[in-house]
Amino acid sequence: MKFLNTISVKIWGSFTLVLFVIFLFITIYYPNQQHKAFTDFKKNELKEIANTIALGVELSLKNDDFEGLKKTVELASNKKDFEYVAVFLYENNKKQLLTSYPEINNDKTLSENNDKFIFEKATFNTDNFNGEVLISFSKKKINDTVNALNKPLYITIFALLVLSVILFYLIANQITKPIKKLIKITKELQSENYQTNIPKSYSNDEIGNLNNAIIDLQTSLNESRRNNKNLTEGLEEEIQKRTVELERTNLSLVDAQSNARISNFHYSSQDEKWEASSVFYDIVGLDKRENYPISSLLTLFMPEDRNELALFLDGKDNKSRERARDFKLVRQDSKNTVWIDLRCLLDFNEKGELLNFQGTIQDISYRKKIEEELQELSLVAKNTSNAVIITDANRRIKWVNNSAIKMTGYSLEEMIGKSPKMFQFEKTNPTTIAKIKQLLDNNQEVKVEVLNRGKTGNEYWLELNIVPLKNSNNEVYGYIAVETDITELKNSEDAIRRMNETLENRVLENTKKNLDLSRMIVEQEKLATIGEISAGIAHDLNTPLGSAKVGAESLAYVLNEISQLFPLLGSEEQFLVYELSKEFKSSLLISGVQKRKEKEFVVNFLEQELNYEPENIPLLAQKLIDCRILHEQKDLIAKITKLSDPIIFLTVLVNLQHKDSLLESIITSTERAAEVVKDIRSFINKGSTPDRIEVDLQKNIQVVLNVFNYELRKNISLETSFEDNLKIQGFDVKLFQLWSNLLKNSIEAMDSTIDKKITISTKSIENFSRVEISNNGPQIPEEIIHNIFKKFFSTKRDKSGTGLGLSIVKNVVGEHNAKIQVISTEEKTTFIIDFPRINAF
Amino acid sequence: MAFKMRQIKIIFVILILNIFSGKVYSQNDKFTFIANEIDFKTTTLKNIKAVFRGKYSSWKNNQDVTIVLPSTKSENAGDVAKYLYETTVTGMQKFWLSQVFQGRSNPPVFLENDSEIIEYVRKNPGSIGIVKANTPNIPNNIKINITG
Known part of the structure; x- marks a missing residue:
């Protein structure tokens, strides 16, 4: 393909193409025209022969003169180039072949085969005969004739074509030779070989001009090269210098970010990539070496702030792309809260979905703290009952609080820009004034009592505290005065006493x-x-x-x-x-x-x-x-x-x-x-x-059962199972109270139960003597089961409950060093009391 | 034009044999054949019909065979056509048109009456004609005896 793009081929190829088209036209168009003309000529000739023969036939038949027919046939036969001539007769409305020359037996040959032959006809009429003479000529012969005629032409054209192609090729090569040379020179120039020798052209044509232009270009390039070399050397020095400066600036920036605790960041939602400077990770207490998905970073925000954050990052409602807001975060290492100032520029797509955002995050915890303190102080200053006046370094009033306005009677506008001397008058002690001035001139605090006068002429005593406000260079940039109205104090010290x-x-x-x-x-x-x-x-x-x-x-x-x-x-x-x-x-x-x-x-x-x-x-x-x-x-x-x-x-x-x-x-x-x-x-x-004695559990319980016998007999099924001779060390009477209260509690608990049943059993288990008292009353709800032993707790307030029964039970159990537990299910509620065995007591 | 010389020679030998057979039959039929300077004086009807149907174009003595026939206007034409060609006058015309067109035969000479025919034959060597048998003044030297 590269070969086809050369100028040589373009010139040579174009000429060759044009010649080829011309020769093609000649070799196709002209033979065709010749063929057509030759065919027309042949048809005319055939027509004449046909007419002559038809006339001969007609005369021979009319006059019985077959000599004439012979001559016409001979005349036709001398024209060797016709294919055949035939005589047809119309008999009984049919065309029948009478004879033909040369004799042809195959009727198909005589059919008018237009593909192979051209035909001409001539009719004849006598008293007895009607017919026609048909003469045909082979198309192949016409083609052969035309081809034979044009053969020298084809050869000549082909030879001309070949010669032309060669000639044009040589010419094209000759034309492109200097161009190729120039291309070679240009390539050398391109490869920065500016010293190559370019001979001057004395030709005035375009190529000669181009050659000389390239010589000029070479001179210019050599000049530029020298200039570039100087420039490059200068640039390299400059770049090196700038790089050092940039590195220094970068370090300063990093230091500045670190000092200001500010970090830049960039987030792209497309690849979900979060990039931030190291200060960011320092602020939020994360390890910089790890990658964090944006979702995990969002969890750094306080849960109550997350809706605000969603609104902050929302692209709907055509809000500004620039956002700034303070947020509170939770540090991931210490879990301490940290205030940040989040400023970013958001990019949204057409649907308002967030694409990218970038900006800065600054740790403003300290500032926030100061602000909060300042706010608190400001509130104090504003709302304190003492008058507060702030002046600039020239002791001109900048700000006063409400109490100062109330105390002096002047409005804020009336006081701004004035000297606090406006409150002094003739009665104000000059010594005090001098003292104030002296102290202030020495940048010292002032604490004096002074008599001032308000706008309405009201006189009032003040306890005046003035503190000079100093910047980091220890320069005074203002004063703050706190004035306490001590008029009443002054006037009624006795009364106060x-x-x-x-x-x-x-x-x-x-x-x-x-x-x-x-x-x-x-x-x-x-x-x-x-x-x-x-x-x-x-x-x-x-x-x-x-x-x-x-x-x-x-x-x-x-x-x-x-x-x-x-x-x-x-x-x-x-x-x-x-x-x-x-x-x-x-x-x-x-x-x-x-x-x-x-x-x-x-x-x-x-x-x-x-x-x-x-x-x-x-x-x-x-x-x-x-x-x-x-x-x-x-x-x-x-x-x-x-x-x-x-x-x-x-x-x-x-x-x-x-x-x-x-x-x-x-x-x-x-x-x-x-x-x-x-x-x-x-x-x-x-x-x-009472004395502690040895108590037989069965007998002790039996006494209580006897007492409750009437209640039990009426409507309660009692089942007992006692282990023989099971004894404990205890207080007989207190145990009566214990059983009585548990039994009474059980009976009352089963108040609404239909088939009431109480089960009492005693048995020894390891180091304990266990008594179990169960009833099938309703289950004790879980929420109160822990309270039933508390004093004055009762679920039967509306009945006979005093709230002391189970409290006594607990006390008695405690006095016996025993343990009580209650297990309440839907089926039954069981109180289990474990007494220490006698030998273990 | 496309004569087959071998066939012609064979026919010619047969004719010679007939001449030297010595058996001459007088023509008592309707027609008499006349000829001038041809190779034989006596022949068979079959041979003579063959001659009239254009089988030969020249005689042994290289004379061109010229067939003389009554023209379509002659009263004998129909009879001659039937006698010699077993067809009508137009059939005879078609026959000769085809023959001449294809160059198989010399074109025949058509004359209006017998006397013209006799006169033509007498004057033109190689010619052979047919006239009515009862035509007067037929020179004997041109008559052809038909045998068998």
Whole structure:
């Protein structure tokens, strides 16, 4: 392709192309035209021959002169170049070949084959004949003739073409030779070989001019090279110098950034690349060596600021691209907060989405702190009751606070630019004024009392404090004066003194009153304590008395039954029941399982050995078990079954048994009440406690169960399981309180339960003697379960709850070095008390 | 023009054999054949018809064969056409048109009556003609005897 782009080829190729087109035109167009002309000529000739032959035929047939026909045929046959000539006759509307010359047998040849032949026709007519003469000429012959005619032309043209191409090639080469030479020179110049020899051209054509122009260019380039060399050397020096300066500037900038705690940054959302100077990482407490995604950097902002940040970076609403705002960040290392001044230039796309942003982040924590302090100070200065006046170095007022305006009566505008001397007047002590001036001239603080006058002529005493304001060079750039109005102080020092005395008296009086009050509070606290103790005492007393009351009520019920049923028995039966009541004692401390088992034996005995009436067996068996007459007492059972009414007999027996138990319980309860009273007495006698004794847990609990027997019998199923001879060291009476309160609490808890059930068990576990008391009352909510042992906490305020029951329980447990826990589920609530074993106590 | 010389020679030998057979038959038919300076005086009808159908273009003595026939205007034309060419007058014309066109034969001479025919034959050596048998004044020297 490079070859095709050379000038030589362009010149040579163009001429060659033009010649080729011309020769192509000649070799195609002219032969075609010749062929056409030759064909037309041949057709005319054929037409004439056809006409001549037709005339010969016509004459020969009309005149019987076949000699003429022969001559015309001979005439035609002399023209060797026709293909054939034929005579056709029209007979019966059909064209039939009569004869042809030369003779042709194949009719197809005679058909007018326009591809191969040209045809001409001539008709003849006589009285007897109508027909036509057809003469044909081969197109191939025409082509051959034309080709033969043009063959020398083709050869000549081809030779001319070849010669022209060679000639033009040589000419083109000759034309481009100096150009190539110039190109070579130019390339040498391009490769900075400016010393190459370029011969001067004396030709006046374009190439000669170009040659001389290149010589001029060479001269110019040599000159430029020298200049460039000088310039380059100068530039290198300059660049080196500038580089050093730039490095120095850069270091200064880094130092400046570091000192000013300012960092530049750039963020591109397209590649999510965050770039910032090292100060940034120093500000936010991150390791510079790591890469942080923008999302993690956003978490540096305080959560409450993140919406503000989103608005800050928002591109909608055609806001300005330039943004600046202070934000608070959390340092990632120390978690301390740091204030930053964020200034950036944002780029958005057409949809308002953030593309890039760049700007600076400056740690302004110190400034913020100063600002806050200044704000606070400013607030103080503004709102303090003291007058504050600030002046410049020339002691001209720059700013005053509200109190100063109020004190002097002048407006701010009236005071600005004036000297504070405007407040002094004839009564102002000149010595004081001189002192002020002297101190200020020496850049010292002033603290004096001075009399001034306001706008309305009001005179007022001031305690004046003036502090010179100094810059870092210790130059005074202003003064701040704090003025306290001490007019009243001055005018009423006596009154103040008197007031002070009065106040002192009042203080003394109040102190005395307070001491009295303190004593009262101590008394009240004492009373409260006594009240609290009283509530406990009341409860302690109430429990055995309640038990006695319940026992008495139960006893009344039992005696009533006895009095109704006893007369129904015969005298022997009365005697027997009485004897049996002494022999057999009913007990509530029999477990349900045991009772069922005993009942089963008794039923079997009644059924199998006594053949007792089946329908009465369950009731009779139950009564026997209640009376503690078990199946081992076969003779006695047999005897009872033979009585007139065993059921009434047994009912009386069980009531008699209960009567004894109840009486015992009442006695025990009243004794216990006495014990409580004894306890109270012990308490009152400060610290005297009942003796610690060995307590049998089963017996101790049994007493309480006896007391609550009436309540339990009414509607509660009681199940007990006691380990024999399980004893603890404890306070008998206090344990009564413990069980009573837990039992009472259980009964009350099951108030709304339908099938009420209480389970009590004792057993030894490792170093503990455990008592478990469960009820199937509602679950104690989790939120209050931790409070139930607290004093005065009650869920039964609307009923009988005092809030002391479980508090006493806790106290008693504590006194026994025991532990109590409560487990409350939907099914049941269980109190578990673990007492230390005797040997471990 | 495309004569086959071998065929001509064979026919010529046959004719010679006929001449020397010595058996001459008088022409008592409707037509009499006349000829001038030809190679034979006696021949068969078949041979003579062959001559009239343009089979030969020259005689043995190199004389061109000139066939003389009654023209289409002659009253004999129809009979002669039928007798010699077994066709009509126009058929005979087509025959000769084809023959002459293709150069197979010399063009025949058509004359209007028998006397012109006789006169032509008498004056033109190599010519052969046909006239009615009863035509008067037919010179004997030009008559051709037909045998068999």
